Amino acid sequence: AQSVSQHNHHVILSEAASLELGCNYSYGGTVNLFWYVQYPGQHLQLLLKYFSGDPLVKGIKGFEAEFIKSKFSFNLRKPSVQWSDTAEYFCAVKVGNQGGKLIFGQGTELSVKP
Amino acid sequence: NAGVMQNPRHLVRRRGQEARLRCSPMKGHSHVYWYRQLPEEGLKFMVYLQKENIIDESGMPKERFSAEFPKEGPSILRIQQVVRGDSAAYFCASSPDGTGESDQPQHFGDGTRLSIL
Numbered sequence: 001a002q003s004v005s006q007h008n009h010h011v012i013l014s015e016a017a018s019l020e021l022g023c024n025y026s027y028g029g030t031v032n033l034f035w036y037v038q039y040p041g042q043h044l045q046l047l048l049k050y051f052s053g054d055p056l057v058k059g060i061k062g063f064e065a066e067f068i069k070s071k072f073s074f075n076l077r078k079p080s081v082q083w084s085d086t087a088e089y090f091c092a093v094k095v096g097n098q099g100g101k102l103i104f105g106q107g108t109e110l111s112v113k114p
Numbered sequence: 115n116a117g118v119m120q121n122p123r124h125l126v127r128r129r130g131q132e133a134r135l136r137c138s139p140m141k142g143h144s145h146v147y148w149y150r151q152l153p154e155e156g157l158k159f160m161v162y163l164q165k166e167n168i169i170d171e172s173g174m175p176k177e178r179f180s181a182e183f184p185k186e187g188p189s190i191l192r193i194q195q196v197v198r199g200d201s202a203a204y205f206c207a208s209s210p211d212g213t214g215e216s217d218q219p220q221h222f223g224d225g226t227r228l229s230i231l
Binding site: 004006034036043045046049092105106107 | 205219
């Protein structure tokens, strides 16, 4: 069965530190990849997505992610985090031949200390 | 410019009662998805619907759970005879098409927090 794994459950950083959140998926075929963010008490918002083309994807709020097909990975990065980035981050995969459903990782809670 | 609207935001039920969760998709969206988030876990797909059709219900529990998306009105996720283990956050998402091959992402609602006493 397809699955998505986020290695870090809780990450604590100081402001201005660099961020990298890991995401690996298990599926050998065509995938579409997403990172969503959930700020406290709010709904999930799309940070960025990869469908095809340049494997380095830039999203909102200075986030980017790189799709490495050989490693089945789609890690999220930000060079310098801010206190306002405190939130939960979810990696998700849509498998090409399975309609619209998304398979989510378990989420990574990011806490940024001012 | 309303997004995906879910109501209620919080729902409390006693064991054995029925829970009805509603989702109105974004304007122009005809595809609805329901996900469940148990404490300390990620979102798990439940069901994918178009107007009057269930496209994929592979994530739905076999008993007590049902979903519909009628021609008029919101999509409804119905849980009969609720048990403590049904306590979770239920999220609805919508998209303008099936996102099978296009690059339209799913937009999420604020969720309904269901608590079973």
